Amino acid sequence: MAGALGFAGISETFGKNFTNAIDAHPKLSAPSDLKITDVKCGYIGGSLFVKIYSDQDIYGCGEGVDAIRGTYHMVMGMGRFLKGQSPFAIHKIFEQMRRAGHFGGAQSGMYVAVLSAIETALWDLTGKALGLPVYQLLGGKFRDRIRVYCDTALYRVQFPSPEDFASAATEAIKNWGFNALKFDLDYVSDPDKYDRYNWTASPGEISRMYNQLAAVREAVGPKIDLCVDMHGRYDFPTAQAIAKKVEPLNLTWLEEPVPAENVDAYRRIADETNTPISAGENIYLAYGFRRLLEIGGVDIVMPDLQKCGGLGEGQRIANLANLYYVPFSPHMVASFLGAMACAHVCVTVPNFHLMEWQSYFHTNPMYKEIVTYDEEDWVKDSFIKVSEKPGIGVDINEEAMKKYATPGVPLFE
Numbered sequence: 001m002a003g004a005l006g007f008a009g010i011s012e013t014f015g016k017n018f019t020n021a022i023d024a025h026p027k028l029s030a031p032s033d034l035k036i037t038d039v040k041c042g043y044i045g046g047s048l049f050v051k052i053y054s055d056q057d058i059y060g061c062g063e064g065v066d067a068i069r070g071t072y073h074m075v076m077g078m079g080r081f082l083k084g085q086s087p088f089a090i091h092k093i094f095e096q097m098r099r100a101g102h103f104g105g106a107q108s109g110m111y112v113a114v115l116s117a118i119e120t121a122l123w124d125l126t127g128k129a130l131g132l133p134v135y136q137l138l139g140g141k142f143r144d145r146i147r148v149y150c151d152t153a154l155y156r157v158q159f160p161s162p163e164d165f166a167s168a169a170t171e172a173i174k175n176w177g178f179n180a181l182k183f184d185l186d187y188v189s190d191p192d193k194y195d196r197y198n199w200t201a202s203p204g205e206i207s208r209m210y211n212q213l214a215a216v217r218e219a220v221g222p223k224i225d226l227c228v229d230m231h232g233r234y235d236f237p238t239a240q241a242i243a244k245k246v247e248p249l250n251l252t253w254l255e256e257p258v259p260a261e262n263v264d265a266y267r268r269i270a271d272e273t274n275t276p277i278s279a280g281e282n283i284y285l286a287y288g289f290r291r292l293l294e295i296g297g298v299d300i301v302m303p304d305l306q307k308c309g310g311l312g313e314g315q316r317i318a319n320l321a322n323l324y325y326v327p328f329s330p331h332m333v334a335s336f337l338g339a340m341a342c343a344h345v346c347v348t349v350p351n352f353h354l355m356e357w358q359s360y361f362h363t364n365p366m367y368k369e370i371v372t373y374d375e376e377d378w379v380k381d382s383f384i385k386v387s388e389k390p391g392i393g394v395d396i397n398e399e400a401m402k403k404y405a406t407p408g409v410p411l412f413e
């Protein structure tokens with residue numbers, strides 16, 4: 001090991017003055033002097049990743065989903081607004097940016113999804129500057145870990161049989177240890193579908209849906225949470241019929257049986273069935289949830305925190321729902337950065353119920369590569385533990401993202 005010893009000998013003096021100079025230079029100013037210097041973004045899969053840089057050695061990371069394509073110039077515009085500001089007044093910055101877009105679509109869609117990514121990065125940056133995990137900045141935690149349900153992603157199968165449903169359920173329980181699962185019921189490939197464009201399910205479709213879910217319930221027994229999504233692709237009579245028919249299967253919820261725009265329709269469906277009705281992934285800001293909750297339109301709210309306005313807005317929605325004794329079960333289709341950001345909110349509200357978890361974390365290696373996290377187990381026995389590190393606790397891995405980048409699409413340039 002002569003080489004190693006030789007290196008040790010040289011390193012005692014080599015570059016010492018340079019090291020001393022770096023050590024003598026104050027790397028960090030007081031937290032109160034922290035200033036934002038730049039904002040950059042990248043797009044991988046269905047996510048927008050944002051990094052907010054500062055004049056200290058720290059940056060904040062955030063993620064937006066779904067309504068993010070074509071938003072590069074929107075991110076850059078919000079970035080110009082942020083430069084030179086302290087990141088600490090997160091609620092104020094959020095409100096300033098939201099109000100600034102009042103006539104430019106800041107009520108929903110892409111504007112709010114971008115705002116969600118930026119707001120999340122501000123929490124991460126603030127947490128790192130103050131040495132505190134985000135949940136602490138949000139008021140502290142009710143619990144250390146949160147229960148997640150696994151989206152089985154059976155939608156990738158062209159037209160799954162009841163047996164496919166049952167085996168996807170038992171595999172997710174056996175291989176990954178989940179005790180809560182979600183399945184989709186909307187299949188345009190159903191041969192019993194009479195019309196691709198109307199939203200009425202035929203008797204054959206309704207019977208197929210029931211048989212798929214009954215096969216799962218039969219396979220997993222009564223103790224597993226069984227969540228079901230219809231993606232807002234059906235009409236009122238279909239929603240009524242399905243919600244009634246599946247009552248004996250004791251679902252944890254029936255999600256978006258009709259599109260989420262008409263809250264009065266939701267109230268009627270929820271009133272007429274014992275099956276809990278849920279919606280929220282296509283609703284934006286706390287304003288969007290107000291009337292839905294006020295009239296009892298849903299039994300469970302499920303905002304997507306990478307889309308509905310970010311972590312502060314997610315907490316506001318949860319607290320609003322809590323006034324109506326409605327559980328908070330956030331939708332989550334992000335990377336593990338977004339999942340952990342969401343977890344920080346979930347531990348801070350009393351009415352947290354279940355958070356969505358994706359099977360792609362187990363089946364697509366990209367998800368383990370594009371972020372860094374210092375614990376081996378991301379999920380264990382259907383729970384994820386909230387990070388105790390400053391900020392969110394999960395970092396973006398830009399090098400790994402390059403492998404999955406789409407040519408011509410910005411990646412932290």
Ligand SMILES: [Mg+2]
Nearest residue numbers: 229231255281
């Ligand atoms: Mg859904």
